[in-house]
Amino acid sequence: MADTTSSDIPTDSGTLQTADGRPLKAALATAQRSARNRAFYLVLPLLLFVVVTFIFPIGQMLMRSVSDPRFIEHVDLGTGEVTPIMVGLRTWFDENPAGTEPDEAAYAALVADLVHLREIRAQGNAGTRINYVYPGARSMFTGGARRAGRLEPPFKDAILDMDEDWADPALWQTMRSSSGRYTADFYLAAIDRERDAQGNIQKVDEERAIYLLLFERTLILSVVITLLTLILGFPVAFLLATLPLRYSNVLMILVLLPFWTSLLVRTTSWIVLLQTQGVVNDIAVSVGLITDESRLQMIYNQTGTVIAMTHILLPFMILPLYSVMRPINPSYVRAARSLGATSWTAFRRIYLPLTIPGIAAGSLLVFILAVGYYITPALVGGSRGQLISNLIAFHMQNSLNWSLAAALAGLLLGGILILYWLYDRLVGIDNLKLG
Amino acid sequence: MSGEFVVFDRVQKSYDGETLVVKDLNLAMPKGEFLTMLGPSGSGKTTCLMMLAGFETATHGEIRLDGREINNIPPHKRGIGMVFQNYALFPHLTVSENLAFPLEVRGLGKSDREAKVKRALEMVQMSEFGVRRPAQLSGGQQQRIALARALVFDPDLVLMDEPLGALDKQLREHMQYEIKHLHENLGITVVYVTHDQSEALTMSDRVAVFNDGVIQQLAPPDTLYEAPDNSFVAQFIGENNKLPAKVVSKEGDTVQVTLQDGKTCQALSVNCGAVGSDTMISIRPERVTLGASSGANATDGEVNEIIYLGDHIRCRLSVHGNDEFIVKIPNSADHPQLKVGETTQITWHTADARALDPI
Ligand SMILES: Nc1ncnc2c1ncn2[C@@H]1O[C@H](COP(=O)(O)OP(=O)(O)OP(=O)(O)O)[C@@H](O)[C@H]1O
Ligand SMILES: [Mg+2]
Numbered sequence: 183m184a185d186t187t188s189s190d191i192p193t194d195s196g197t198l199q200t201a202d203g204r205p206l207k208a209a210l211a212t213a214q215r216s217a218r219n220r221a222f223y224l225v226l227p228l229l230l231f232v233v234v235t236f237i238f239p240i241g242q243m244l245m246r247s248v249s250d251p252r253f254i255e256h257v258d259l260g261t262g263e264v265t266p267i268m269v270g271l272r273t274w275f276d277e278n279p280a281g282t283e284p285d286e287a288a289y290a291a292l293v294a295d296l297v298h299l300r301e302i303r304a305q306g307n308a309g310t311r312i313n314y315v316y317p318g319a320r321s322m323f324t325g326g327a328r329r330a331g332r333l334e335p336p337f338k339d340a341i342l343d344m345d346e347d348w349a350d351p352a353l354w355q356t357m358r359s360s361s362g363r364y365t366a367d368f369y370l371a372a373i374d375r376e377r378d379a380q381g382n383i384q385k386v387d388e389e390r391a392i393y394l395l396l397f398e399r400t401l402i403l404s405v406v407i408t409l410l411t412l413i414l415g416f417p418v419a420f421l422l423a424t425l426p427l428r429y430s431n432v433l434m435i436l437v438l439l440p441f442w443t444s445l446l447v448r449t450t451s452w453i454v455l456l457q458t459q460g461v462v463n464d465i466a467v468s469v470g471l472i473t474d475e476s477r478l479q480m481i482y483n484q485t486g487t488v489i490a491m492t493h494i495l496l497p498f499m500i501l502p503l504y505s506v507m508r509p510i511n512p513s514y515v516r517a518a519r520s521l522g523a524t525s526w527t528a529f530r531r532i533y534l535p536l537t538i539p540g541i542a543a544g545s546l547l548v549f550i551l552a553v554g555y556y557i558t559p560a561l562v563g564g565s566r567g568q569l570i571s572n573l574i575a576f577h578m579q580n581s582l583n584w585s586l587a588a589a590l591a592g593l594l595l596g597g598i599l600i601l602y603w604l605y606d607r608l609v610g611i612d613n614l615k616l617g
Numbered sequence: 618m619s620g621e622f623v624v625f626d627r628v629q630k631s632y633d634g635e636t637l638v639v640k641d642l643n644l645a646m647p648k649g650e651f652l653t654m655l656g657p658s659g660s661g662k663t664t665c666l667m668m669l670a671g672f673e674t675a676t677h678g679e680i681r682l683d684g685r686e687i688n689n690i691p692p693h694k695r696g697i698g699m700v701f702q703n704y705a706l707f708p709h710l711t712v713s714e715n716l717a718f719p720l721e722v723r724g725l726g727k728s729d730r731e732a733k734v735k736r737a738l739e740m741v742q743m744s745e746f747g748v749r750r751p752a753q754l755s756g757g758q759q760q761r762i763a764l765a766r767a768l769v770f771d772p773d774l775v776l777m778d779e780p781l782g783a784l785d786k787q788l789r790e791h792m793q794y795e796i797k798h799l800h801e802n803l804g805i806t807v808v809y810v811t812h813d814q815s816e817a818l819t820m821s822d823r824v825a826v827f828n829d830g831v832i833q834q835l836a837p838p839d840t841l842y843e844a845p846d847n848s849f850v851a852q853f854i855g856e857n858n859k860l861p862a863k864v865v866s867k868e869g870d871t872v873q874v875t876l877q878d879g880k881t882c883q884a885l886s887v888n889c890g891a892v893g894s895d896t897m898i899s900i901r902p903e904r905v906t907l908g909a910s911s912g913a914n915a916t917d918g919e920v921n922e923i924i925y926l927g928d929h930i931r932c933r934l935s936v937h938g939n940d941e942f943i944v945k946i947p948n949s950a951d952h953p954q955l956k957v958g959e960t961t962q963i964t965w966h967t968a969d970a971r972a973l974d975p976i
Pocket of ligand 1 (some may be wrong): 638657662663665
């Protein structure tokens with residue numbers, strides 16, 4: 183402790199040591215450890231909360247998007263007991279390569295498995311699993327299981343008598359790909375792809391291809407919404423940042439006002455405004471802009487989605503912009519003007535570059551929110567204004583194809599992570615200013 | 618050119634329509650002059666500068682630059698270099714890009730730009746710093762870059778708003794010297810704003826003392842110090858002893874006054890009213906002689922306090938009823954030895970006692 187002159191600091195082969203001879207680095211690490219531990223214990227509750235409510239469910243969801251084992255095991259809802267199913271058929275798949283014509287042994291295994299399914303009442307679940315990829319399979323499984331006990335060999339003819347579709351190579355391909363624990367089928371389905379009878383990946387029929395279209399529409403609408411919020415929000419944020427406090431406080435309250443109203447109220451009030459017999463159309467007709475017959479369709483389509491979502495997401499653009507603009511000293515622009523720049527040049531060369539962290543943060547925020555938005559498009563989007571999240575919700579709630587929903591959500595998540603990575607590369611995450 | 622490069626002609630400025638921040642500004646500057654606006658906070662110095670630069674409009678009156686009325690010319694067309702109080706270097710541009718900015722917006726070619734930027738950096742001895750960002754420079758270095766940026770496009774007129782306010786004393790003195798040096802070498806006209814009087818006195822050709830939106834006195838530093846026109850200037854510049862008094866009689870330049878304690882003395886009539894009116898006698902501490910009993914102004918002073926300052930001794934006396942009368946005694950070999958409580962004889966020349974307006 184006593185000696186602190188540089189020549190007296192004990193050194194051992196070039197590493198600094200403390201007065202009592204311990205390496206300085208180790209001493210520093212000990213000194214910092216307790217502070218770090220304390221910080222860790224303080225955030226522990228939050229960490230647990232996030233793991234339990236966020237990380238774990240997301241992990242489960244991603245898991246489900248590559249695995250739906252309802253064709254290989256049955257979980258009894260009452261006892262929780264797990265029973266392997268389709269054992270015979272899966273053995274046959276293991277022994278024969280993909281594309282093999284199903285022989286009598288395969289059909290025999292199928293019948294035995296169907297009988298087993300009926301015993302443990304798993305035919306509905308197993309059929310549903312196949313039905314996701316091969317529509318109609320569920321009724322074939324329930325019907326087949328009901329009658330399988332009475333079938334006599336040769337099983338192939340007996341089954342085909344029951345339903346011709348059992349011979350469909352596509353069905354066999356589906357059953358084969360479903361008998362693995364992990365499958366990429368849901369991701370394939372999520373990008374409008376399927377496997378043909380030989381297991382090759384191909385596009386689905388034109389009329390069944392909807393997901394890519396929806397992804398594309400989601401992407402385009404989100405970009406449009408982001409641009410609109412930027413164009414509308416930039417001047418407001420600028421005013422907020424430059425007006426005297428007295429006025430800017432009022433303006434700020436107006437910007438925040440939407441947060442105090444329910445999302446549903448805001449969305450439905452757009453319906454009131456925009457519908458064919460709504461306020462906007464009425465006014466336009468009464469001032470003679472349009473005739474009564476040619477009332478504009480502004481809701482239940484993409485226009486409605488864009489208008490309502492732009493309005494709802496506007497604060498998320500304004501606030502980051504404002505927080506970046508507020509500390510920008512007005513003397514920068516003045517300096518530029520005094521140096522000979524026109525007001526436009528001063529804005530473009532000096533002010534705008536200084537607001538880029540805000541523009542990037544606001545755009546990222548609005549875009550990510552828009553990509554995953556659900557309620558507003560569901561209410562005002564009609565059929566042509568639906569976004570991918572509406573379809574995810576559909577698969578979660580109606581078709582109960584959770585794996586497909588998870589695959590769609592996984593793709594969305596991946597896309598957003600890529601965007602985030604791009605942002606980090608281009609702007610730098612340290613520059614992110616959200617409020 | 619004559620004395621008419623920058624002209625403020627009966628300029629008034631009000632921000633709120635109720636109070637005048639600049640009341641009646643008349644000022645004419647010849648080309649090449651270094652003029653300082655000096656005054657207490659809120660006296661309207663920055664406002665005047667902003668009107669000249671074009672960021673504020675005069676409510677009334679005319680501002681002329683080189684014979685042209687510039688009231689309606691936007692800032693970027695005035696060709697005035699400006700150094701801001703906080704430097705206002707563009708944080709997202711490097712030092713070189715900052716310097717190139719005024720050249721770029723003037724449409725200069727790349728090679729011209731580079732040559733000028735290089736020369737400007739050399740001028741402020743910052744050649745190695747071209748690639749840095751402003752945030753990577755010290756306060757003094759930023760100040761130099763701001764100066765170089767205001768000069769790089771060869772403006773005739775440069776405005777500086779308290780450019781040295783943020784620097785420590787030593788650096789400030791160094792930069793004062795450098796700015797003065799640049800001014801002399803480049804022959805530019807400078808309007809400089811400060812509220813540091815020593816800065817104003819050392820650097821300027823002329824100083825305009827502002828108070829309350831009015832120029833109190835516009836004069837070279839020595840005149841300002843030795844011959845202040847009014848009590849505010851006498852009080853604001855340097856140290857000053859003030860003795861409230863009443864004019865008894867007037868004889869040419871000299872007035873006879875009665876002081877608070879009933880005694881009389883003589884003073885130079887500068888800015889006092891007719892016989893019978895109140896006045897304020899102003900005497901610089903270093904113009905008072907100790908230990909002399911002759912002359913019209915000889916009087917007694919009781920020593921209240923003695924402060925030893927090395928090169929001189931500061932002595933606080935009670936004179937003519939003023940307990941804060943300061944006398945500076947040079948620390949010469951045979952300087953008078955005083956003790957607290959003792960009464961001593963003091964006197965001053967009539968010409969050094971200026972009868973000014975009463976406060
Ligand atoms: N934008 C403005 N709006 C309203 N009043 C202002 C504005 N700018 C300055 N003022 C007022 O005008 C007066 C003069 O201000 P100015 O900035 O010119 O003072 P200054 O002499 O530069 O003072 P300082 O030495 O503190 O910089 C002050 O009373 C100030 O409050
Ligand atoms: Mg000022």
